[in-house]
Amino acid sequence: MSVMRYREAVRAAMTEEMERDDRVYLIGEEVGHYQGAYKVTEGMLDKFGEKRVIDTPITESGFTGISIGAAMVGLRPIVEYMTWNFSAVAFDQILNNAAKLRQMSGGQVHVPIVFRAPNGSAKQVGSQHSHSMEHFYAHVPGLKVVAPAFPADAKGLLKTAIRDDDPVLFMESETLYGIKGEVSDDPELMVPFGVANVVREGTDVTIVSWSRMVHVSLEAAAALENEGISAEVIDVRSLRPLDEETIVRSVQKTHRAVVAYEGWPYGGVGAEIVDRIQRLAFDELDAPVLRVTTLDYPMPYNARLEAFVIPQSPRVVTAAKSVLYR
């Protein structure tokens, strides 16, 4: 075990997998000579050279398409976007090529590729740089989407992603890059997709979350404890596939649920989770499932307004009390 920051855990996963398999390469803007816009890839150019740590011009659609093509004929690219926001200009490549090639070729080709970047809000970066893109991508059959909240999961899930034979979208967070945690040094330790983690046990209400919002939900659970409410917090870790069994098992115990995440309230992954809870555990529910989301506006720059729009722990607390009718 080592204690490392989230960004170091991401780097460790990439480094180990690139040492293990020379078909794996890293490509993106400023990943090499600049050492990564968020220093995630620091030192990797020195270690692997320009052949495998590839700086690109500002061409998201171009280097996404190139890497999908390379994956189709046997390489295993890791594509870094400076942030997930910029994947929007590569959306056609991900939607129409990465996700579709296996099926439209009748299974003749497949696309073992990882797309990774920080996702969601950062701090006052405005409406174009604050998107929660997991909701767009999790909708698409053919893609897998994961969003780890802790360094250990960042490493273990990224290793699983790199070894997966289908396209995986890996959602990091600028606000999490600096957090520390214990991480296994075992190069074969993988975290499987589709397995949620109960990060805090409780009996009164289930809070389902992922990525940065797991930490916010844990804050909320601590506040609820002070009011005598025992909240269970589930970090789903993987959005597609989604571990509905762990969520349902928790709801069977607490009979109340809140889904807390970044992203707008209309549709999205949170609405999908609510649908599954009501469908699979309808008779267990003592209250409607509530969601705590980013408010339904483009992200404002002003710090107070931004804090108002992003889901914060008091809103999670309020929602939890609401499903408890308190």
Add this chain to the structure above:
Amino acid sequence: MTTSDASHLALYRQMVLIRRFEEEAARAYSQGKIGGFLHLYIGQEPVAVGAVAALQPDDYVITTYRDHGLALARGMTPRAAMAELFGKVTGCSKGLGGSMHFFDVEHHMLGGYGIVGGHIPIAAGTAFASKYRGEKRVTLCFFGEGAVSIGDFHEGMSLAALWKLPIVFICENNEYSMGTPLSRELSVEDVSTKALGYGMARDRFFADHVLTVQEHVAEAVERARAHSEPTLVEIRTYRFRGHSMSDPGKYRTADELEERKKRDAVLRSQTELSAAGFGAELDAVDKEVEDLVQDAVRFADESPEPGPELLETTTYKGAFAR
């Protein structure tokens, strides 16, 4: 028969196979046996056939949704092609792709793509993989002049030039982007000049003869294979049918079409080979192709449809991510 005559006759056979295949596809479409879109390659046969003749068997080819001609030129069987159009499980893509998505990995035909220009970076990527692995394998990427205006053309060309990828970009300029003539799509008439801004080699010629296409494309392929440098090759051609089966072609005159049909490269090869005394061989080709195409239609008709059990396994490998 000399080697060059034999080679010409073989290319003629490929062109006739494509033409007869497409004619039968059009007939089947009008009989309701083929659904969705059907974009025919009739008129453009010398482009795919001549270009493929310049390749080694393990080179990659990728194209747009007008993909039947390239697939057949690359060696896909007419059975696999026709069955795909009929949506049958015996089709090249198991009936899941349809007319626009022919794939044949065995022949390194890496697909027909339905989003204009979207496959240009994909093709640069297969060339990137060849270079990454140190192989001497070349990628041929086909698209129409309508793709030249979209962003992925720019990004694919730009990166291929920057990274010196072993690829030949073949712009099949058939003068109409669906119903829009070149003069209303591009600010320049000479598409090949697009290469200048990327510092990329270029070529431009009419596909009046299949051997002309082979000769020109071979030069660009050699540049890619020997020096790992890309080329933009603009091949001027013409489609004799509409953009797709639903296109009445009102944007061009009957006179224009008749004029262009006089430059038909299939007819030209036939005339030359006939004049060289290969009448019997030409007849044999026609008969063989006719049998092949009729057999393909029969095979497609009689083949079973794909079942729903195929859907899960062609969406993800292993457990379905839901």
